[in-house]
Amino acid sequence: MKSLQDAIYNWLTIKIVAEARPDDKAAKETFDLFEDILVNEFRLKDIHIQKDDVMYLVNYTIDGEAKSARFPTELIEVMHNQINQHPEKYQNYE
Known part of the structure; x- marks a missing residue:
């Protein structure tokens, strides 16, 4: 991944999903990848x-320098929100 901004965005987006769906193995694996x-x-x-x-x-x-992204x-x-609105489309398969 070339852009730090994109990597943080993807990481944060899937973090929210993974925390809301602790049994979702795919979400956890994707979160781990971005982390x-x-x-x-x-x-x-x-x-x-x-x-x-x-x-x-x-x-x-x-490298010791404090930074932030919004x-x-x-x-x-x-x-x-999409998962919550259409849970039938996002079943958790193990």
């Missing part, structure tokens, strides 16, 4: 998330 990309490819450490009504704020460090809540939660 590995953030940690090993982009060297992120100390990742913390804050959420308010409008935005998600992801704080992290790279994403609209609606954008991050779209996948989770």
Whole structure:
């Protein structure tokens, strides 16, 4: 993955899904993949998330330098909302 912004977006989006669906093996595996990309490819450490009504704020460090990324809540939660609206399309197969 070439863009750190895209990697954080994908990681956060699937993190929300994986936390809401703890028995969903595919969501967990996808979350683990994106977390590995953030940690090993982009060297992120100390990742913390804050959420308010409008935005998600992801704080992290790279090579000791504090950085952050912001994403609209609606954008991050779209996948989770789709799953909740159409659960028949997102069955958990083991």
